[in-house]
Amino acid sequence: MEGKIATNNDSESTTVKKDDRPQIESTTLWDYPKQSYGKTPKGNNKYAGVTPAFIIYNLIMRYTKSGDLVLDPMCGSGTTIDVCKEEGRKAIGYDIVPTRPDIIRNDARKLPLDDNSIDMIFIDSPYGDNIKYNEDPANFGELSAEDERFYEELEKTMAESSRVLKPGKVLGWLISDQWVKKKFTPVGFKIYERLCKYFDTVDIICVTRHNQSSNTGVWHYRAVKWNFYLRGFKYLFIMRKPMPGEEKPKDKTRVEWARYKR
Ligand SMILES: C[S@@+](CC[C@H](N)C(=O)[O-])C[C@H]1O[C@@H](n2cnc3c(N)ncnc32)[C@H](O)[C@@H]1O
Incomplete structure (x- = not known):
């Protein structure tokens, strides 16, 4: 990016700058009332x-340069491919059920890529079984976020992502918690805990949720009447693959207790 970086703290800031490119965020709170920007669609809203x-856009502008190779193993409608193309990044998009010809059919638990070959990874995984993406039995969205298998299967994608990502490079993982049938599940914390086995934390972003089906008057009424909260945000975990020598100790099962004088 050339010249001054426009941030959302600039006095005349809006979410999209005059040249149709988004602002570069300067805080850990991101809020986008619409899905896309510019003259061409990015993904399918x-x-x-x-x-x-x-x-x-914000992730690739901060963590990649022109010509870098970006991977999205659960590419959905192809938003990552479209954003990367417009910014001169190369992109590989996989999905268990491709929605368009430039997305390759692949299960995210096994990536057909060399070790240390990717410059950035973005993943917006299913958050549980709240959305029916497709009928494929390998679709993570068939598993409930209350079921530990959901996290075990997603961890296979984390391990593969760590294998193919170049050391020192970044993975972004977008996820939301769940409140279903009077039960809260901290999906974000559970995903983060597993990500920490493979990656260091760069930062954690809070992304305002918009357009979900529960954002209606009747649901807001129910949330107050029945004393629960609608999900207002998603987590964006920005993680970094350690450099050689910085790797995490594997299976550190022995806990060393500290002793304190009474
Ligand atoms: C939240 S959507 C991704 C949305 C996408 N970023 C976009 O902008 O359109 C999650 C995607 O994960 C895909 N998916 C689920 N299980 C998968 C698996 N085992 N391997 C690859 N993709 C999978 C689903 O088909 C769905 O398209």
Whole structure:
């Protein structure tokens, strides 16, 4: 990016700058009332669970340079591919059920890529079984976020992502918690805990949720009447693959207790 970087703290800031490019975020609170920007669509805003293109734009502008190779192993309607193409990044998009010809059919638990070959990874995974993406039995969205298998299967994608990512490079993972049938599940914390086995934390972003089906008057009424909260935000975990020598100790099962004088 050339010249001054426009941030959302600039006095005349809006979410999109005059040249149709989004602002570069300067805080850990990101809020996008619409899914896309610019003259060409990024992904398909009719696709259930489509990612706000602004998020991917911000990640690639901060953590990649022109010509770098970006991977999205659960590419959905292809938002990552479209954002990357417009910014001169190369992109590989996989999905268990491809929605268009430039997305390759692949299960994210096994990536057909060399070790240390990718410059950045973005993942907006299913958050549980709240959205029916497709009928494929390998779709993570068939598993409930209350079931430990959901996290075990997603961890296979984390391990593969760590294998193919170049050391020192970044993975962004977007996820939301769940409140279903009077039960809260901290999906974000559970995903983060597993990500920490493979990656160091760069930062954690809070992304305002918009356009979900529960954002209606009747649901807001129910949330107050029955004393629960509607999900207002998603987590964006920005993680970094350690450099050689910085790797995490594997299976550190022995806990060393500290003793304190009474
Ligand atoms: C939240 S959507 C991704 C949205 C996408 N970023 C976009 O902007 O359109 C999650 C995607 O994960 C895909 N998926 C689920 N299980 C998968 C698996 N085992 N391997 C690859 N993709 C999978 C689903 O088909 C769905 O398209």
